[in-house]
Amino acid sequence: MVSVLVRRGQAVLLIALVIALAVLTLAVVYRVFAMTPAYVYQRSIYYVFKYNPTLVAQGLVLDMNTALLGFARNFSQYMVYDGFNLYLYSIAGVTPVYMSLTELLKEVYGMIVNTVYTPTGLAIPTSPSNVQFSYITNYYGALGTGLRYIYSGGYSSAIFINVTGSYNMPTLGVYNLTLNSVFNLTVSLVKPSTATCTGSLNPITYTATYRCLFNFTSNTYTCTGPGFSKTGVANNPWAPRYGSSLSYIPGTGWVAGSGVNTLMLVYPIDELNGPSGFKISALFKVSSSKFLIGLNFLAQYPSSSVPLTTGYTYYVTPSGVYFNGNNIYSKGKSPAVGDLENLTVYIVPNAPYGVFDSTPTATLYLYLNGSQVYSTTINLPAWHYVYSSAFNNYAYIFSGQSNLNPSVMLGSWVVVLLSNAVLNAASFKLYSTYQLPTSVYMAVSLNNAPAVGSGLSLSIVKPSGGVTVVKPGYLGFNYTVCNITSNAVIFSVTMPNLNNLTSQLRGYPYYQYLLNVSYNGVNLLLNPWAAGSLKYYGLWSINNIPGGYSATSMGPYWLIIYNTTSNTLLYVFPLWNGGSPTLLEIYQGFYVTAYISGIAYYYTGPVKLPGFLNVMGQLYANYTAYTYSVLLTHEPTGYVMVSEVTRLPPSAPNPVTYTYYIWEFQHFPNQILPYVYFSYTIMDCTGVGQYSGVSYSNYALIFITPSNTQNGVLLTYYEPGSGGQPC
Known part of the structure; x- marks a missing residue:
């Protein structure tokens, strides 16, 4: 009897446990599925x-x-x-x-x-x-x-x-x-007025100076400018004429015997990168009583004849000082052997001037050992719109004609002339003058109503250095709300006065000074000192950029560097930017086969920046997104040298004959340049200006890399024997 009751009690307890577990399970299920926060x-x-x-x-x-x-x-x-x-x-x-x-x-x-x-x-x-x-x-x-x-x-x-x-x-x-x-959310600059805010722009005059000094004795160079500095091998961007007797002697410089010897700077110097003026200097040491020292500038191509057939020529001999063959100054006592002679040319464009479809002029000053010996008015090269029957379109050609008799073609190249002399050093300076407003006015609206609660800060952006945020009260930066209209808050902003800052902070235009407008965590940027903004305020004094743009990217020349050792060609295009720094994005994932008369001759590889030619600095980065490999190239104000490498098969024609081909350039494949003006440019031909009716020529240049570069010569130039065929 007892045993039966025990078994029944165990069964009841077991049933109770099962029911309890079921209730708990239902509770958990209800808690998880029925009582979730959602x-x-x-x-x-x-x-x-x-x-x-x-x-x-x-x-x-x-x-x-x-x-x-x-x-x-x-x-x-x-x-x-x-x-x-x-x-x-x-x-x-x-x-x-x-x-x-x-x-x-x-x-x-x-x-x-x-x-x-x-x-x-x-x-x-x-x-x-x-x-x-x-x-x-x-x-x-x-x-x-x-x-x-x-x-x-x-x-x-x-x-x-x-x-x-x-x-x-x-x-x-x-x-x-x-x-x-x-x-x-909309942010825009506005002009001071009774409808916005009364006031003035309070502009300052700011000059950016770029300097490059080539010391051939030590074979080093230093280039500096606002916000950057670069050093390198002095001989790299210089090229003597192919087959010339000009030689480089370490510790001495470039040594020339008898006859006219020439040394070319493979970097353009003109009013495109020196819109407010440019200087070119050379320091010589006389080694014989029968000497010639001089500078050929604004040349369309390098030449070794005197007087030269292109550009302007300033030279000194024992008999006097000459400008394009005319004796302009009697030296008196002729330099003795061992004397140092410094020749300088200073070109100041005459404002106002434009570089598109015009004939800009400049005042030329010639100096000898620091003393002015001559001045005159000269023409400058410019972009001229010509028709190309080869491509059946219109394109810009960069060229000009001098105001001399007889007239000669103008370009961007500098050539040093020397006979029985030593070139110890050379230099150039480029000047760009800006009118920068220190008071700007800005409207901020949200949904066409005043964006009350907006804040401002100043961002100083340095290439490869990131952003420095400047709060109100520092470096002269400040702002106030000067008006609230029916649709916008109007700010009066005080910008830094660059002339009062140290050179480390100044940096413009290499540095960018951006206004950062913040509303509820949303940020928009403005550049009050971009070319487009200065045009809006009527402060852009240089007519070198078409309306609506803040930068340019145009290729005036085509250079070919033939490496005899690797049997490769380096196509180099100097790209000109006349405004604010911009970005080139160039797709790198392809090779292009080039054809001449239906025969494949060479393969074009990825785009690169030739460091030995970019004396004013280079900045680039490789970037991969999705399946695309992209070269990001920082394009500052002035020139940047961009190149493509090609490998020649044995069946390829002699590279020195390539200058008989007309080249047209717009931009590299898949190049991206927002807010930047670029147009077709044509090279190595002669065309007639659509608006002037004047004939203009442009020459492609060939350089040959010697098989032995141990003597300090990296490039030699090949003087064009002919060319200028109709475009």
């Missing part, structure tokens, strides 16, 4: 909003605004660090970044709606949300790359995002409800 939130919304559809609509709009503001914040940060990516569509043929960002915004907002509103029937989308997105940032950042720079070229900046959604609310009895949310 479920509670949905039920709360349902009961609170059940009798008030307006609250549901307000909640949807609030969620729209939250997603939209988060997107705007992230996009503005993206533009600062990797904004250049938005221009990869020129390479990819699509806009992958742009599309992914807008799709992300759709997904974020859709997730909120589908999680909170749809399960309870409060709001069911009738179609996917429509996102309209546009941006006119006028800046693109590369802080996330090795360049660590932000490029800005405009006087306005904006971001516009519009999200529209259509919903049915069956639980509430509402159908086909359309909701809309807009975020439109």
Whole structure:
């Protein structure tokens, strides 16, 4: 009996345990699946909003605004660090970044709606949300790359995002409800007036000076400018004539015997990179009583005849001082053997002048040992629009004609002349003068209403050095709200006076001074000292950039460097930028086969920057995105030398004959230059200016690398024997 009761008690206890476990299991399941925060939130919304559809609509709009503001914040940060990516569509043929960002915004907002509103029937989308997105940032950042720079070229900046959604609310009895949310932040420079703010621009005159000194005794050079410094081997960018007896002796310099010997600087010097003037100097040591020392400048090609057949020539002999064959100054006592003689030419363009379809002039000053011996007015080369029958189009040719009799062709090359003398040193200086406003005025609006609560800071951007943020009260930077109109807050901004800063801080135009406008975490940048902004304020005094642009990228010359050892050609294009620093993005993932008369002769490889020719500094970074390899090249004001390497098969023709081919250049394949003006340019031919009716010639130049470069000679130039065929 006892045993039976025990077994029954055990059975009851076992049943009770099973029931308890079942209850606990149901409780856990209910807690996990029925009482999640989303479920509670949905039920709360349902009961609170059940009798008030307006609250549901307000909640949807609030969620729209939250997603939209988060997107705007992230996009503005993206533009600062990797904004250049938005221009990869020129390479990819699509806009992958742009599309992914807008799709992300759709997904974020859709997730909120589908999680909170749809399960309870409060709001069911009738179609996917429509996102309209546009941006006119006028800046693109590369802080996330090795360049660590932000490029800005405009006087306005904006971001516009519009999200529209259509919903049915069956639980509430509402159908086909359309909701809309807009975020439109706009920043732009404005001119002082009674409608904005009264005041003045208070411009300062600021001159950027670039210097390069080549010491041939030590075979070193130093180039400096605002914000940068570079050193290198002095002989690298200089080339004697092929077959010349001119020789380099370490510790002495370039030594010349009898006859006219020439040494060419393989870097353009003209008013394009010295718009406010440029100087060229050479220091000689006389080694015989029968000597000749001189400078040939603004030459279309190097020549060894005296007087020269191109450019202007200033030279000294025992009998006197000459300019293009005319004796302009009697020296008196002739230099003795061992004397040092310093020749300097100083060219100052006559303002106002333009470099497109005009004949700019300049005042030329000639100096001997620091004393002025002559001055006159000369013509300068410029861009002239000519027709090309070879390409059946119009293109710009960079050339000019002198105002001498007889007239000669003009270009950008400098050639040193010497006979029975030693060249110890040479130098050049380039001047660019700017009118920079120290007071600027800026309007900030949000959805066409004053963006009250906006803040300002100043960002000094240094190539490869990143950003230095300047807060109000430092370096002379400050701002105040000077007016609030019906649609904008107007700021009066005081910019730093560069003439009062140290050279380490000055840096312009190599450094960029950007105004950073922040509203609720969304940032937009303006460049008040970009060429476009200065034009807007009427302070851009140099007519060297077409309207609406802040930079240029045009190739005036075609250089060929033939390496006899590797049997390769280096095609070099000096690219000219007449305005604010800009960026070149060049796709590197291809090789191009070039054909001449239907026969494949050589393969063109990736684009590079020849460091031995970029005496004014070079800055580049390799970047890989998706499946694309891109060369990012910083293009500062002035010239940057860009090249492509090609390998020649044995069947290729003699490279020195290549100058008989006409070349036309617009930009490298898949080059991206937002806000930058570039046009077709043509080389190695003669054309007639469309507007002037004058004939202009441009010559391609060939350089040969000797098989033995141990004697300090890296390049020799091949003097054009003929050329100038019709374009």
